[in-house]
Amino acid sequence: MLATKTGTAEKPASSTPTNRGLDFTEMLSEITRSRKSNPMKAFLEHINKPGLISLGGVIKPGTRAHDEEKLNEYTEISVKKSVEDGSKVESLNSLLQYGPSTGVKSLSHYFSHHMRRYHTPQYSNMESIMSVGSTDALNKVAALFLTRGDPVVVCQWTYPAVIETFAGAGYKMVSVGMDNEGMNPEALDRVCTEWTGPQKLKVVYLIPTGQNPTGATMSVQRRKDIYSVCQKHNLMIIEDDPYYFIQFGGLPVVHHEEQSESYFSKLPGVENLLPSLLSLDVDGRVVRMDTFSKLITPNTRIGWITGQDYFIDAILKSTESTVQQASGFSQGLISKLLNDEWKDAGFEEHIRFLQVDYISKRNCMLNAMEKYLGNKAVSVVVPDSGMFIWMEINLPEPHKSTPGIADIIFNKLIENNILLVSGWQCHTSQDTEPVKNYPYFRLAYSFATIEQIDSGIQRVANTLKEFGCDL
Amino acid sequence: MLATKTGTAEKPASSTPTNRGLDFTEMLSEITRSRKSNPMKAFLEHINKPGLISLGGVIKPGTRAHDEEKLNEYTEISVKKSVEDGSKVESLNSLLQYGPSTGVKSLSHYFSHHMRRYHTPQYSNMESIMSVGSTDALNKVAALFLTRGDPVVVCQWTYPAVIETFAGAGYKMVSVGMDNEGMNPEALDRVCTEWTGPQKLKVVYLIPTGQNPTGATMSVQRRKDIYSVCQKHNLMIIEDDPYYFIQFGGLPVVHHEEQSESYFSKLPGVENLLPSLLSLDVDGRVVRMDTFSKLITPNTRIGWITGQDYFIDAILKSTESTVQQASGFSQGLISKLLNDEWKDAGFEEHIRFLQVDYISKRNCMLNAMEKYLGNKAVSVVVPDSGMFIWMEINLPEPHKSTPGIADIIFNKLIENNILLVSGWQCHTSQDTEPVKNYPYFRLAYSFATIEQIDSGIQRVANTLKEFGCDL
Numbered sequence: 001m002l003a004t005k006t007g008t009a010e011k012p013a014s015s016t017p018t019n020r021g022l023d024f025t026e027m028l029s030e031i032t033r034s035r036k037s038n039p040m041k042a043f044l045e046h047i048n049k050p051g052l053i054s055l056g057g058v059i060k061p062g063t064r065a066h067d068e069e070k071l072n073e074y075t076e077i078s079v080k081k082s083v084e085d086g087s088k089v090e091s092l093n094s095l096l097q098y099g100p101s102t103g104v105k106s107l108s109h110y111f112s113h114h115m116r117r118y119h120t121p122q123y124s125n126m127e128s129i130m131s132v133g134s135t136d137a138l139n140k141v142a143a144l145f146l147t148r149g150d151p152v153v154v155c156q157w158t159y160p161a162v163i164e165t166f167a168g169a170g171y172k173m174v175s176v177g178m179d180n181e182g183m184n185p186e187a188l189d190r191v192c193t194e195w196t197g198p199q200k201l202k203v204v205y206l207i208p209t210g211q212n213p214t215g216a217t218m219s220v221q222r223r224k225d226i227y228s229v230c231q232k233h234n235l236m237i238i239e240d241d242p243y244y245f246i247q248f249g250g251l252p253v254v255h256h257e258e259q260s261e262s263y264f265s266k267l268p269g270v271e272n273l274l275p276s277l278l279s280l281d282v283d284g285r286v287v288r289m290d291t292f293s294k295l296i297t298p299n300t301r302i303g304w305i306t307g308q309d310y311f312i313d314a315i316l317k318s319t320e321s322t323v324q325q326a327s328g329f330s331q332g333l334i335s336k337l338l339n340d341e342w343k344d345a346g347f348e349e350h351i352r353f354l355q356v357d358y359i360s361k362r363n364c365m366l367n368a369m370e371k372y373l374g375n376k377a378v379s380v381v382v383p384d385s386g387m388f389i390w391m392e393i394n395l396p397e398p399h400k401s402t403p404g405i406a407d408i409i410f411n412k413l414i415e416n417n418i419l420l421v422s423g424w425q426c427h428t429s430q431d432t433e434p435v436k437n438y439p440y441f442r443l444a445y446s447f448a449t450i451e452q453i454d455s456g457i458q459r460v461a462n463t464l465k466e467f468g469c470d471l
Numbered sequence: 472m473l474a475t476k477t478g479t480a481e482k483p484a485s486s487t488p489t490n491r492g493l494d495f496t497e498m499l500s501e502i503t504r505s506r507k508s509n510p511m512k513a514f515l516e517h518i519n520k521p522g523l524i525s526l527g528g529v530i531k532p533g534t535r536a537h538d539e540e541k542l543n544e545y546t547e548i549s550v551k552k553s554v555e556d557g558s559k560v561e562s563l564n565s566l567l568q569y570g571p572s573t574g575v576k577s578l579s580h581y582f583s584h585h586m587r588r589y590h591t592p593q594y595s596n597m598e599s600i601m602s603v604g605s606t607d608a609l610n611k612v613a614a615l616f617l618t619r620g621d622p623v624v625v626c627q628w629t630y631p632a633v634i635e636t637f638a639g640a641g642y643k644m645v646s647v648g649m650d651n652e653g654m655n656p657e658a659l660d661r662v663c664t665e666w667t668g669p670q671k672l673k674v675v676y677l678i679p680t681g682q683n684p685t686g687a688t689m690s691v692q693r694r695k696d697i698y699s700v701c702q703k704h705n706l707m708i709i710e711d712d713p714y715y716f717i718q719f720g721g722l723p724v725v726h727h728e729e730q731s732e733s734y735f736s737k738l739p740g741v742e743n744l745l746p747s748l749l750s751l752d753v754d755g756r757v758v759r760m761d762t763f764s765k766l767i768t769p770n771t772r773i774g775w776i777t778g779q780d781y782f783i784d785a786i787l788k789s790t791e792s793t794v795q796q797a798s799g800f801s802q803g804l805i806s807k808l809l810n811d812e813w814k815d816a817g818f819e820e821h822i823r824f825l826q827v828d829y830i831s832k833r834n835c836m837l838n839a840m841e842k843y844l845g846n847k848a849v850s851v852v853v854p855d856s857g858m859f860i861w862m863e864i865n866l867p868e869p870h871k872s873t874p875g876i877a878d879i880i881f882n883k884l885i886e887n888n889i890l891l892v893s894g895w896q897c898h899t900s901q902d903t904e905p906v907k908n909y910p911y912f913r914l915a916y917s918f919a920t921i922e923q924i925d926s927g928i929q930r931v932a933n934t935l936k937e938f939g940c941d942l
Binding site for chain 1 (some may be wrong): 487488489490491492493495498499500501502503592593594595596597603612615616617618619621632635639673705707752753755756779781782784788789791792801856
C-alpha cells in the first residue's frame with residue numbers, strides 16, 4: 001500500500017491584490033435578492049452618536065438590563081477569565097449583549113419541568129425542544145406550516161424582525177386590527193371569513209404579553225376569544241412570548257415615592273400570571289416559543305419551542321440539518337445557572353426582581369411623560385407587562401397633514417439626541433410609505449437608566465414643541 | 472393615567488391530561504413533510520450497544536478527538552466549575568461533543584487574519600463572516616444562489632448531512648463521477664455540457680481535502696482543472712473544507728516503529744499545505760466554509776464563511792433574520808483560546824499535533840487492514856488527509872450478486888459489534904436502493920483508540936470471512 005501522491009503545496013504569490021472579484025450578482029437567488037437588512041440593525045448607525053439617549057430598545061454597549069449584583073451571579077459561574085487585563089477578548093458584559101451579526105439532557109429536563117410548573121398542558125403529548133434563540137425558532141415554527149407564498153395572519157403592528165423574517169421567507173402578511181388588548185377577535189374573525197386568497201389561512205402569529213411594539217397585553221377573556229376564533233377558522237397559533245414573566249398584574253402607575261413594599265407585593269410573581277395561550281390550548285394548535293433573552297441575557301442563543309410531539313419532531317429534523325444545536329458552552333452555563341445555582345426558588349426570586357425593576361422603570365417613564373408631555377401632546381397605552389410604550393403624537397396642522405411627518409420627527413429627535421423606534425418600521429402593510437404620515441413611536445424602558453429616561457422624555461418634549469404640540 | 476385592566480390570572484385546572492392533541496398533520500407544509508431525519512443520527516441507536524467498537528465516525532460519549540492534555544487546555548479557560556461533584560450538568564467532555572439535537576470583533580479579526588495567513592486572496596474584496604457551524608453555513612451559502620427546485624452539482628459520494636440538507640431544501644442533486652482525487656474534471660465538464668435541465672447549473676459543492684466519505688484529496692493540478700471547468704461553465708463553487716489542516720503531505724504508510732521524529736517532520740505543518748480553492752480563485756466564484764469542529768471541538772457551534780463582500784453581506788442579512796449569531800459564551804471562549812492563549816504559534820503547534828495524531832491513526836488502521844484483511848478482500852484508497860478510509864469489499868459469488876448485500880453486511884457487522892458507515896448513505900442518487908447492491912463502507916480513524924482500531928478491523932475481517940472473502 002502506498003500513499004497516493006497529491007502533489008506538493010504550491011501557493012500563488014501572496015502580494016495583496018487590488019482587483020475586485022467578478023460581478024456574480026446575477027447568480028444570486030431570488031430569496032437572496034429580496035432580503036432586506038433587519039431595519040432595527042440600521043439603528044446601530046445612530047447608537048454611537050455622542051450624547052445620544054436611546055429609548056429605542058436597542059442595547060447600547062455598556063448598558064445593562066439588570067443590576068450589577070444580578071449580573072455578577074452569572075459572572076461567577078461563567079467566563080470570568082475573559083475580562084482579565086490585556087485580553088483582546090470583549091468583556092463579559094459586551095459578549096452577552098447583541099453584537100455584530102454574524103440540548104443537553106439537563107436543560108431539556110429543565111424545559112419540560114418549566115412548562116409543567118408555569119403552564120397548564122391541556123393534552124398528553126406536549127413536548128419541548130431547544131432553539132438557538134427565538135429568531136431561529138420563528139423561522140422553524142413558521143416553516144412547519146408555511147410554504148413560500150402562503151399567507152400568515154399578523155397584528156397590524158408587530159416586531160420589525162418578525163416582519164423581516166416573514167418577508168424574507170416569502171410569506172404574505174395578512175394584517176389584523178388591534179385595540180388596547182392586542183389583536184381584536186372580531187377583526188380576526190372578519191378577515192378569516194372574508195378571506196378569498198389563493199392559499200388558505202393556516203397560521204396566526206401573536207405576542208400575547210407586552211406585545212412588541214404596542215405593549216398590549218391580552219386579558220384572559222381576550223385570550224379565550226382569540227382562541228375560539230382560531231378554532232372556528234382552524235388556524236394554528238404561533239405564540240411568541242418573551243415577556244411572559246414580566247407582568248405587572250394591573251398595578252396602577254404611581255410616583256416613585258409611592259412605590260412601597262406593599263405596592264410591589266401586589267406584583268404577580270409566578271403565582272398570578274395570566275395563562276399563556278398554550279395553557280388554554282385544548283386542541284394542540286398552539287406552538288409556543290420561549291427564550292432566555294429577556295430573562296437572563298440576550299446572547300445565550302438558547303430558547304425553546306413547545307407544542308404537540310409531532311410538531312416538535314419535525315422541528316428536530318429541521319434543526320438537525322441546519323443549526324444542529326446551541327453551543328455547548330452556552331448550554332452548560334445556562335443549565336448550571338437554572339439547575340444548580342438558582343433552582344426554582346432562585347428563578348422565581350429573579351422573576352420578582354425583574355417585575356419590580358421593570359414596573360419601576362415603566363412608572364418612571366410614564367411619570368416623565370406626564371410631567372414633560374402632559375395629557376394632550378401624545379396618546380399612550382399604559383403597558384401592563386413587558387418593556388414597551390406605544391405613543392401616538394397629536395400634531396397640530398400643518399404637521400398633521402404633512403406627508404412623511406413620522407420620518408421628519410424621527411430625524412428631529414435624532415438631532416436632539418434621542419432615539420425612538422418609528423412606528424412605520426413595525427407596520428405589517430406591504431407599503432409602509434403611507435404609514436409614515438402617522439406619527440407613532442415605540443419607547444422602551446428596558447435599558448435606559450432612570451436618569452436617562454427622565455432626560456430622554458424631556459428631549460422628546462423639546463422636539464415636539466418645535467412641531468407646535470400642546471404641552 | 473390608569474393602567475389598563477387585563478384581568479387577573481385564572482389558570483385552568485392542572486391535573487395531567489391523558490388525551491392527545493388533535494391531529495393537525497394536514498396543516499404541515501410540503502417541506503416539513505418531505506424532510507427526513509439525518510441518517511447519521513440513526514446510528515445513535517447502535518452506538519450504545521455493549522461492547523461495540525465504532526469506526527463509523529459517530530462520536531461515542533466519553534471518547535475524545537484529542538488527548539487529555541490538549542483537552543485540559545480548553546478546560547483551563549472554560550466552564551471548569553460545571554464538572555463539580557453533585558452537579559446536574561453534563562461534564563465538559565460531554566457538553567463539547569455532539570449531543571441530542573435540539574462575531575464578536577476579536578473573533579472576526581481573527582477570521583480575517585487567519586484567511587490572510589493560511590490562504591492567498593486573489594481579489595481585494597474578500598470578507599469573512601461567522602457561522603454557527605458548517606451545517607448552518609451550508610444552508611445559507613446554498614440559499615445564496617439556489618431556489619427550491621434548482622440543481623446543485625455534487626460528487627457521486629458525499630457527506631450524508633449534506634445530502635439531507637440539499638434534499639430538505641428541495642435542491643436536485645446532480646451527481647458527478649469521482650476518482651482517487653475526488654471529483655473528476657472531465658466528468659464535470661461532460662455533465663455541464665450535456666445538461667438539459669429546466670434550471671441552469673449554477674453551483675458545485677466540493678470537499679477538496681479528505682473528502683467525506685471517500686477520503687480523497689484533490690492535488691494542486693486537480694484543483695486547477697476543476698476550477699477551469701467551473702470557469703468554463705460559470706459555476707459558483709462551495710468549498711467545504713473542515714479537514715484542510717489535517718493534511719499528510721503524501722507521507723507513505725509506515726509501521727508503528729517506523730514513525731520516527733524524522734518521519735513526522737515531513738508532515739506539512741501549516742507551511743506546506745495544498746492551496747485551497749479559494750487561494751486559486753481569481754474570479755471570486757468560491758465561497759469557502761471553515762469550522763472549528765474538527766480543529767478544536769464540535770460543539771462550539773462556530774465556523775466562518777469567506778468570499779466576495781457582497782456574498783458575505785447577503786449572508787449577514789440572512790443571519791440577522793435567522794440564528795442572529797453564535798452564543799456569546801462560545802465566542803468569548805474561542806476568541807480567548809485563539810487570541811490570548813494560543814496565538815499563531817500555539818495554533819500552529821496544535822495543527823502539527825493534529826497531523827501527527829491523525830497520520831498515526833491512519834497508519835494504524837491501514838496496517839491493521841493489511842494484517843487482517845490482506846490485499847484481496849477489500850480495495851481502499853489511502854487517504855492523504857482527513858479522517859476517512861473508503862473501502863470496497865470484493866465479494867465472491869453468490870454474495871456479489873445478492874441484492875441489498877451492503878445492508879446484509881452492515882447488519883452482520885453490527886452483530887459482530889463493529890459499526891461502519893454504509894456507502895449507500897453517502898450516495899447522491901435519488902434512489903439509493905440499487906446502491907445497496909454494492910458493498911462500500913466508510914471507516915473513520917478519528918475517534919477510536921489504537922487498540923479499538925486494531926480490534927475493530929479484526930472484527931471486520933471475521934465478518935468478511937462469513938461472506939467467503941479471500942483473506
